Amino acid sequence: MADTAAREFLHNLRHLPQTFKDAWLRLGKVPESEREESQATFHNFFLHIHSVRVHLRTLNPTLTLGLGLIATASFIILTITGVLLMVYYKPSTELAYQSMKDIHFTVATGRFMRNLHRWSAHLMVVAVFAHMARVFFTASYKKPREFNWLIGLAMLVTTLGLSFTGYLLPWDQLAYWAITIGANIANSPRELTDALGITAWLDPGGFQKRLLLGANYVGEDALIRFYVLHVFVLPLVLLILVSVHFWRIRKDGGLAKPEDPMGGLAEWGGERRPVFEPLATKTYGLMAVVKGRRPPVNRGPENTVMSWPHLFWAEMAVFMLTVAVTLILSFYFDAPLKEIANPSVPENPAKAPWYFLGLQELVSYSAFTGGVLIPLIALVGLGLIPFLDRKPGGEGVWVGTPGERQVAWQSLLYALAVTVGLLAFTINFGWLRHWFPNIHQLWIIVINPGTLLVLLYAGWSLLVLQRRNSVRLAAVALFTCFLVGFTLLTYFATVHRGPNWEFYWWPSQWPVH
Amino acid sequence: MPAPNQQGESRLASPRVSRRSFLSLASLGSFFAAIGVAAAGMLRLPNPTVLPGPVRRYKIGHAEEYPVGSERRLEAESVFIFRDAAGLYAVSAVCTHLGCIVSRSAEGFACPCHGSRFGATGEVLSGPAPRPLPWLEVTRAPDGQLVVLADNEVSEGTRFRV
C-alpha cells in the first residue's frame, strides 16, 4: 500500500513540469485546427472579449486606420508608465517640482518614462479625435451602434479630463497657469450670471471652480484633487467605459460593414469567391441565442477569418507600431518642464493645453460662450447625430453615401473661409466692445465670433439638408465644419496668439521681455 | 461547398510555407524581445540610483589628534570616538531603545530618557534598550582626515588601524 502510494508520489513529482504546464495551457501547443483556434480565443480570459471569427473587413487597415487600437495602446502605455512615475512623484506643492526633476535626472529610466507618458498622452488625445472622425465618416454610428457612439463621447470627455488633470501635476509655470486658465473657464458661467445680475443667488461658475480647486486659488488642494482624479478616479471610469465599449462592439456585430451579398459571387481579398447558402447545422452552440448581427449563425463563415491568429497579429502590430512611434519620440524629445510654479509671475501668454486652445480663443471673445455654451452645443450636437440620422446605408465605408465626398470638400472650404474670415475681421476691426464701449455684456454673450461660427456652420448644414434632401449629408456638412473649425482655432491660438493674446504672425515676433 | 479537409485544417490557411513561418517566428520573437527589454527597464525603475537623505559621513580630524586612550564626543552627529592601543573606533550615541542621545558614564554610557545603561563597549547593562550601541565604520577621507560613516555599522570590536 505504502509502496504504491510512494511510487505514485514519485511519478507525480517526475511529471511535475508537464502537469504544471498542462494546468496553465489547455492546449499546450500552437492550435492546428479551426476548432483549436476558436478554443484559443474563447477559453482565454483576456482574449475571449474577441469573437472567435472576425470579418475580413475588420483587418483592413484603410478602413479603421487602427485608430481605436492606437488609442487603447496609448492608454495601456499611459497606465504602465503612470504607475511607474507614481513611485517617485510626490503630489505636494512643496515636493512635486523637485520630484519631477529627480525623475528626470536620477531615476533609472526616469527621463524616458516621463517622456513616454507625455507623448503617449498627446497621441491618445489625437487618436480619440481621429477615431471619432473615422467612425463618423464611415457612418458607423447607425443602428444598433448609437449607444456605443455615446459611450465613445463619454470616453472623449474622460480622456480630455485625464489629460487636463495630469497637466497640473509637474507644478511648473506651464502647469500652474494652464490650470488657472482652465479653472477660470470653469468659472465662466459667471459671465452670464453677472450679466443677468443673479450671481448672488445662482453661481454655478463659482461652484464649479471651487469644486475643481478646493479653494479660490490653484494650490495644495487643487493639486491633490487633480492627482486623485488623474491616478484613480478617471482611469477607473475610462477602464469601465472601455470595457463597455468593447462589449458593445461584440453585441453590435463587430465593426460596421456593408451587408455581405447573399448568394452568388462576392469580390473580396482580390478574388471572387462564392457566397454560401446556409449551413445545415449550427456551427456555434450558445452563440445562437444571442441576438444581433454577429458573424451569423445560420450562414457559412464566408468572408470571415479566425481571430486566432489573424486578428491578434493585427492587434499586436498596431500596438507595437504605437509603442515604436511613441518610443522614438520619447528618445529624441524631452517633455517640457519650465520654472517652478510662481503665482506672482504670470506666463504671458498663459495658454491652456493644446486641445483646449481652440476653446481659449473663443473664451477670449466671451467667457461663457467659449467655456460653456459652445462645448455644450458641440457635445449635445455630436451626441444627437445617431438619433437624427437613422436611414441605414453606407455603414463601414468611407464617405459611402452618394454625394458625401463632395459635401465634405465643400464644407471644408466653406468652414475654412468663414473661420479665417471671422478671425481676420476681429483682428483688424475688433468686436462689439471696441465699437460700443458701454454695451451690455449680454449682447456680447449672444453675438460674438463663437456664436456666429455656430450659426454659420448650422446654416450651411441646413442648406445642405434642404438642397440635397439627406440628413446624412447635412450631418456630414456640420461635422466637417466642426472638425475644420476645431483644428483651425487650435492652430490659430497655438501659433498666432502671443503675449496679451495679441495677434502675431510668428512666435519669433513676440516682444522680448 | 468545400468542407474542412480531413485534418480539420482551416480552409483559409495556405499550405505552410517556410518563408511565412520564419516571418511569424521572427516577428513574434522580436515582439517578445522588445517586451522583455521594456519589462527589464520597468523593473529597474523602483530601485533608487541615489539614496535620499543627508550624507552621514563625518570628518573628525587627523589620527594625531586622538592619542591612545583619548575619547571625543561629536555633539551634532551623536557619535563617540575612542582610541585605544588597537586603534580607533566609533560608537553611536543613539540609544537603541527610543533614540535619545546617551551620555558618558563611569561604566560606559547612560541614557537620560528611560535609564538604559551600557558598558564601555556599548553592550547593554540594564534598562529597556533591546540591543547594544552600534559601532560605526571609521575610514580615511581623500584629504587624509579620518571620517566616520554613520550609515555603516560594523561589528563590535572593529577598529581602524592607524
Place this chain on the structure above:
Amino acid sequence: MQDPAQPFRWVLLVSSLLTFSFLVASLVEENYLVEWRVRQREYQSILEQKATDELGRALLRNYHIGLRQISVPALQVVDRCVTCHLAIDDPRMSDVRQPFRTHPGDLLKSHPIERFGCTSCHLGQGRATSYRDAAHEPLAFWDEPMLKGKYLQASCGKCHLAGGLPQAALLSLGRTLYREEFACDTCHRINDEGGTECPELTHVGSKPLGAFDFAHVKGARTRQQWLFEHFQDPQAIVPDSLMPNPEMTEEQALALTVLMLSLTDDIPPFDYIMRPAAGSTLASAEAAARFEEKGCLLCHQFGSRGGVLGPDLASLTHQRNADWLFRHFKDPHAAVPGSGISPVQLSDAEANELTRYVLSVQ
C-alpha cells in the same frame, strides 16, 4: 488566397525591431554613455595615476561608479555636483583639470560641503546631473545660473549678515556704498529700513527672471547683468525711472550688484547665521558663570561638569532649537509638562544670552 495577416507580421517585425533597438540604445546611453559616467571613468584613471601611497590605493579600492549627492535638509539643498566634482575635498588633485580639481582656497575648512552643500553658495541647479543642466551657463527655465567670479561674494552675504567681511571685499564695499556714498535707503527699502518711493529691495536677489524687463539689457539675460547695467544707467534699463544716474565707477556698480544679489529670500537657519561678535553681550566665560550662579549645574550636566538629575544639556541641541530653549528658560514647566525643575526667574535678555551660550558650546 493571400493570408490577411501577412502585412501585420511585417509591421509587427519592423516596429518590434525598432522598439527593441531604441530601448537598447536608451539602455546603453543611460548606463554607459551618459556624461557623468564618462567623467567618472576619466576620474578613475586619474585615481590610478595618483595611487602611489597607502591612502591613494585605499581610495582607488573604495572607488565606485555611481550618482553622488550632498543633501542638507536644513538648507533644502540636494546637490549632485559631486557626481562629477569628485575631488572637491581631495588636496592631491589641486593640479588636475576640471571637473576633477580640488576646491580652491581653504573655504571648505570653514564651510564643509556636508554642512553647506554647493548650491547654497554657487547657485546653479543642484539636482541636475550634467554640465548644461547644472546651469554652469545661463539655462532656460532656471532662474539661478551659477554665480561666477566676483559675483560669488554675494552668497557670503546670506549668512554673514551685517558689517564687513575681509574675504568678500566687494560685498563689504557694496554695503558701505549703499549706506554712505549713494544713500540708496533714501528711496529704497531693505527689510524695515529705508524709503518707500521706490521698489523694495529686500529679496531682489531672488526676484524671478520673469519679473525683470530685459527689453533694454545689452548683455546676457541674467539678474546680475540687469542689475549691473541698471546701476550704470538706470534710464537706459527702465525708461521712465525716477532714479537719478548715480554716476558710479564700474567697480562700484559691481560691488552694489553683489550686494543686491546677496539679498535673497533664502533665510538660513538660526545656527548658520553669523552675527558679528559685537552683538552678544555675554562672553562665554561669563555665561558659564551665570549658569553656575543660577544653579543649573546642580542638576544638569553640561560638558564635563554638573549633576545627573536632569538631562545632559550638551546633548540637547539636535532635539531642541533656539526657540524651544528660550521658552524653556522663561517657563520650564510650560515647555516640559511634569518637569522636575525648580524654575529660576530670568529676564528676556538673560534667557536670550543663555540660549545663545548653550547653543554655542555644542
